[in-house]
Amino acid sequence: MNKQEVYRFLEEKQIRYEVTEHPAVYNMQELEQVELPYPDRDAKNLFVRDDKRRNYYLITVQGDKRVNLKEFRRKQGTKPLTFASPEELQQLLGLIPGAVTPFGLLNDTECKVHFYIDRDFWQGSGLIGVHPNDNTATVWLQAEELTALLREHGTAVDVVDLD
Template sequence: MNKQEIYIFLKEKNIWHEITEHEAVFTMEELLDVEVPYPSADAKNLFIRDDKKRNYYLITVCGNKRVDLKEFRNANQTRPLSFASAKDLQEILGLLPGSVTPLGLLNDEERKVKFFIDEDFLEEPGIVGIHPNENTATVWMKTADLVELLKEHGTEVRSWHIEEAK
């Protein structure tokens, strides 16, 4: 699904969402220049894989947090981890670098990718801001709705507690 197809999909599913269109952003720092309605709900998304390219993970955390891949590996008993390639991102999620988003998991027809979401997104107000498969907009939606959409799709979803960066 592309950006417009995501918008149509959310509307057809009758899922509350707001859209902030903006210039393409590739980093959390660039997003600071964009006026957004829910700044504490900005999400950072990491697409990673194990060293054998057998297991893929999408980790979504609050934008002010850092993900320690060694800590993630230990907590989830995975093989050594690194960032997945742009080729893997395109082939598995149909996304380009800079546009990583949990909504891309709807393009994962083989359900190869496990999704981990920061537990903080589940707390009030329970909103998450993510790209609609392109980095030229942010879709704000209820975290519970996102989780439900992904589970309906067959994606394995887990919540994960991550500390704020010191």
């Protein structure tokens, strides 16, 4: 799915969302330069794999959080983790580095990637801001609706405490 297809998909599913268009951003530092309506609700996404390249994970946390992969591994019971390659990102999620987003999981037709999302997104407004498979916009929607869409797609989704 490209950006417009993500918007159409959300409309078909009758999901309320808001879009902030902005210049392309490739990391959280660049995103900090963009004026966002909900800067405390933007997401940081890590696409990782185990050392045998058998299991892939997308980990989504609030933008200001750091993820300790060793601690994540211990809590979730995975094998050692490392960042997946740009080729693996393209092959599995149809995305490029800098445009990693949970919406890419909709491109994962075999549902090979396990999604972990930080429970903190359910606090307060419940909003989450993620790219629409393109790093020139941020889509704001309810975290609960995002996870429901992904589960409906067949993606394994876990809401976890990520400190």
